[in-house]
Amino acid sequence: MNGMTEKVSKYALPALMLAIPFMVLTRGLLHGSHHLALVLFAAVMVGMLAGNAWISAFMVYLAGREVFLFLGTINGNPAAAIAGLDVMIYMLAGLLFFVAARYSRLRTETFYSFICIGAILQAIIAALQFFGVDVMLMVLNLFVPARGRMADGTLLGTLGNPNFLAAYLAICLPFFFRKGWAWFIPLICLILLGSNTTSAVVPAIIGAVWFFWDYKGVREVIISAALLSATVYVTMMDVPFWESARWGFWMQAMGQLDTTGKMLFGLGPGAAWAQKWPLHSEWVTILHQFGMVGLWIVGGYVLTLWRGNRFLFAALLIALINAGGNYNLHLAPSAALIAVIAGLIERDLAAMKGPDSSWGTGI
DSSP: OHHHHHHHHHTHHHHHHHHHHHHHOSTTTSTTOHHHHHHHHHHHHHHHHTSOHHHHHHHHHHHHHHHHHHHGGGGTOHHHHHHHHHHHHHHHHHHHHHHHHHTOOSOHHHHHHHHHHHHHHHHHHHHHHHTTOOHHHHHHTTTSOOOOSSOTTOOOTTTTSHHHHHHHHHHHGGGGSSTTGGGGHHHHHHHHHHHTOHHHHHHHHHHHHHHHTTSTTTHHHHHHHHHHHHHHHHHHOSSOGGGSHHHHHHHHHHTTOOSHHHHHHOSOTTOOOSSSSOOSOHHHHHHHHHHHHHHHHHHHHHHTOOOOOHHHHHHHHHHHHHTTSSOGGGSHHHHHHHHHHHHHHHHHHHHHHOGGGOGGGGO
């Protein structure tokens, strides 16, 4: 599949330049779509630079869904096209992080170190918040009056919510499994546990299990710890998961896919489900907005991911599991982190295959 994408990418730029005028040519039908055309085709073009056929396919599919939404403005539904355009711009921004990491000349270990430094700073800020010292509020109050929106002592870092902080730290955790950086693992784990966020703690455990699974003598300890953790978690649950608020959100969103067309293609990028906040699951969001086709493309990417780099894959595995009960791709800090990790995976794979695999630079 990547070979076909390579051939298409060679002609992507001139073909897209030729196609753009036809997006804005028909006055009265697509008049005013100049911004859409440029963003839409830029997203497709950068998608071709990703070097991964599944990502390229998803960006083409996303562009097609947005065109369909824009055509719907003829019948008086501009809000859907605007919401879709917002998703296009956000996806394009995330994809730029992916491509920048994919073609960066920095050593992979340098990225690891920067990721660890960011996690340590967030953990320190959160630890100070636990003791009633909120560094971020102190800085903000130097410029404007500001106060916290959560109870004193809540672990937030600079991310504004314990769930967001925990997801960020969980994804960063595997990069501390290195000499020197391992000294900070207790700090990261303490903040993770203090966040009381199951959707981050459980993926962090699973990612660590995957990372250390093949190490001699570790399997028995891992299995015992996992069984103990699962037992403690189940016994401490206030209500069964299928009675939780998030399950109710998902069932409500899935109820909107009430036709074959909606189930196949979703309600479109940026489609609202009921509330103003995102669904607490990126996987449910993909199905809701992009249908089974979109879920199949994303699933294809996940299932074919290269697992040769233990640090990168463990981190991305944590992110993918966390996305089941969180909207980490809707949050700039974790979204940028995930995009960079995915880009580095693609870069390492290309390096393993040899210089001829870096075809994206020829777009």
